[in-house]
Amino acid sequence: ALATGIVGLPNVGKSTLFNAITQAGAESANYPFCTIDPNVGVVDVPDERLMKLAQIVNPQRIVPTSFQFVDIAGLVKGASRGEGLGNKFLSHIREVDAIIHVVRCFEDENITHVAGKVDPASDIETINLELVLADLETVEKRLDRVARQKKSGDKAAIAEHGILTRLQQALAEGKPARTVSLDPDERKLIKSLNLLTLKNVLYAANVNEGDLANPEANPYVQIVKRIAAEEGAEVVPISAQVEAEIAELEGEERAMFLEELGLSSSGLDRLIAAAYRLLGLITYFTAGEKEVRAWTIRQGTKAPQAAGVIHSDFERGFIRAEVIGYEDLLNAGSLAAAREKGLLRLEGKEYVVRDGDIMTFRFNV
Numbered sequence: 384a385l386a387t388g389i390v391g392l393p394n395v396g397k398s399t400l401f402n403a404i405t406q407a408g409a410e411s412a413n414y415p416f417c418t419i420d421p422n423v424g425v426v427d428v429p430d431e432r433l434m435k436l437a438q439i440v441n442p443q444r445i446v447p448t449s450f451q452f453v454d455i456a457g458l459v460k461g462a463s464r465g466e467g468l469g470n471k472f473l474s475h476i477r478e479v480d481a482i483i484h485v486v487r488c489f490e491d492e493n494i495t496h497v498a499g500k501v502d503p504a505s506d507i508e509t510i511n512l513e514l515v516l517a518d519l520e521t522v523e524k525r526l527d528r529v530a531r532q533k534k535s536g537d538k539a540a541i542a543e544h545g546i547l548t549r550l551q552q553a554l555a556e557g558k559p560a561r562t563v564s565l566d567p568d569e570r571k572l573i574k575s576l577n578l579l580t581l582k583n584v585l586y587a588a589n590v591n592e593g594d595l596a597n598p599e600a601n602p603y604v605q606i607v608k609r610i611a612a613e614e615g616a617e618v619v620p621i622s623a624q625v626e627a628e629i630a631e632l633e634g635e636e637r638a639m640f641l642e643e644l645g646l647s648s649s650g651l652d653r654l655i656a657a658a659y660r661l662l663g664l665i666t667y668f669t670a671g672e673k674e675v676r677a678w679t680i681r682q683g684t685k686a687p688q689a690a691g692v693i694h695s696d697f698e699r700g701f702i703r704a705e706v707i708g709y710e711d712l713l714n715a716g717s718l719a720a721a722r723e724k725g726l727l728r729l730e731g732k733e734y735v736v737r738d739g740d741i742m743t744f745r746f747n748v
């Protein structure tokens with residue numbers, strides 16, 4: 384499953400945020416693995432379309448799609464040299480698909496800052512440097528091996544050597560691997576290295592409650608925004624502490640609390656949505672009398688692979704799919720009406736599923 388890892392220096396609010404995530408969490412019965420691994424939290428992806436579909440179809444149950452967060456605590460200065468629990472944590476980051484970097488943007492004299500003062504630019508640099516150094520080591524090790532293969536005239540090795548050299552240069556200057564422009568073929572060649580700084584990053588600027596209505600007024604948030612803009616990354620201002628409080632509320636109470644804070648949605652919802660975008664994920668739906676359900680796929684996924692998210696048999700035996708766009712179904716008012724109007728399309732193996740598609744799969748068992 385796709386997952387995003389939460390990183391940041393100690394005492395910036397990672398655990399608080401992670402606890403809010405697990406509190407707000409998806410129905411844990413569906414996700415047995417998260418009770419096994421305390422560092423994995425699963426959240427429902429909020430999606431208004433699901434409720435609207437349910438109104439049309441009237442199913443017995445409604446199942447949102449979900450999303451994994453992994454708490455990667457313990458990244459400290461020196462981690463790339465194995466300090467703290469360094470290497471173990473770096474290997475956890477290797478396994479996630481994208482990174483949420485929590486940055487402390489709140490002042491609180493009762494909460495120690497590891498570097499002595501709140502300083503987002505220096506915090507970000509500290510974390511990024513550890514990741515860069517870990518990648519530099521990975522790249523140099525690989526370079527050694529490829530250099531030997533290159534001598535024997537191996538074409539793939541020659542190509543890889545070129546890419547690795549470019550990566551090495553950037554990393555040695557302290558720049559993340561994602562600043563090196565690589566075409567899709569080049570990316571493929573180095574994919575197995577699983578470079579940490581090649582992963583997309585989203586900055587979560589952790590602010591105090593008072594800043595939530597207007598986070599831009601917080602100068603620390605401005606600093607994070609400037610750095611993120613240079614990297615082409617997104618920033619989501621959030622208050623981990625407030626999220627922890629929101630996570631304990633439900634329905635009406637929750638809406639009232641958000642209104643008091645001057646917010647239309649919780650920061651967590653915005654963070655989930657941003658992480659979803661960051662991973663290039665989209666949602667399709669299945670809609671039957673039993674259940675209306677949302678499913679997550681990567682952008683560009685074709686119909687059989689999309690079916691495979693439900694069950695591998697669906698992919699293996701895929702024949703075709705009956706498809707209607709979300710807006711079309713809403714306009715038609717019901718699946719039956721949509722069918723009468725000829726709005727349901729039959730699509731084959733090459734169909735690229737779009738965000739919001741409602742799909743019915745036909746398959747051989």
Ligand code: GDP
Nearest residue numbers: 393394395396397398399489491590591623624
């Ligand atoms: P971690 O080490 O990054 O996991 O940080 P924690 O989540 O344990 O948070 C460190 C301390 O900061 C805890 O005492 C939190 O209650 C506190 N904290 C977290 N978020 C906020 C915030 O937005 N404002 C304030 N004032 N304190 C916070």
